[in-house]
Amino acid sequence: MESVDWQALIRLRRLFIEGPAAQVPYWRDETDVRSYDLTFAQRIGWKWDFVLGELRRLGWTPPAGVVVDWGCGSGIAGRAYVGAFGLERVQRLHCVDCSPVAVEYALRRAREKHPGMEVAAGLPERVDVLLISHVLSELSQETVAQLLELCRRATCVLWVEPGDYPSSLSLIAIRERLRGELHPVAPCPHRERCGILEPENEPHWCHHFAPVPGFVFHDPDWGRFAHEMEIDLRSLPVSFLVLDRRPAPPLPEGTVRMIGRPRIAKPHARILGCRADGRLFEGWVMRRRLPEVYRFLRKERPPSLQHWECDGEEILAWGPWGTEAGGRPEATGR
């Protein structure tokens, strides 16, 4: 962090908030990209770690082949992807961005982090895995349409955006346009129309929270980052979408993807969940029936993918979902 140019970050932060669409490319030089890479991009990397961890939990593996990081910036998405799935699944990593300064930086960092990996600038003919991260707010309708065409050429698409309402709704609209050709893998535990689009679910958006590494809270540089950027380091909301041309088996009945965080009241905890039948549903954990589950939901960070058994709105059995347990849920609440 010693080499961070704080003035450059303040300028970038202002651009991100104001919507820099009219001003791309906004990277002036390598200092801009490096300062971003050491700060904003690290936080985005923790979101990618969360998303890639969710995919591994599902037992999902990507095809081995050509990976494209589109709108790469400093290249954090590509590096996180290779870190998670390994060099052996990457024939070549392509970095694509309207800024040559960004592409050059991303390529160099990818070579440094993964020596021996083949890297290249620009779009290849064949795209096996398409990575897209934190670009939607900067793109015109026309560019989004071109990006959707690129998605249609890929075997799978991993798309990560900030977990705010507009980003989530944009990703949901993209899912609706692509789900006829590509199967939704995550976060959705189903392939139906997104339940959030039902009129009664208008207040909701599909978002999750990535964990933040503990060292951040004791590090004076991160303290300065939080102060200067006016960012709450504790909260790392994320919206994401993973699509795959290869069909996957449906998830077991009772699988639920938690949306947001549980809402805790004295007698109960309420969890908004997306169910395997495509419905958005608010389940209630009653404190007197499932005291341990209630305490866990109140104090800990519950896993995103869960298993529920319900009677009406009440959750009678609750457990984390995971292939580590042989694909069977560990039912904490039985």
Ligand SMILES: C[S@@+](CC[C@H](N)C(=O)[O-])C[C@H]1O[C@@H](n2cnc3c(N)ncnc32)[C@H](O)[C@@H]1O
């Ligand atoms: C907020 S940065 C995100 C960078 C990186 N994907 C990440 O998650 O850290 C958005 C990136 O998209 C790039 N970008 C914006 N419009 C673009 C376009 N039309 N074509 C290619 N790249 C674009 C910008 O130059 C910038 O590097």
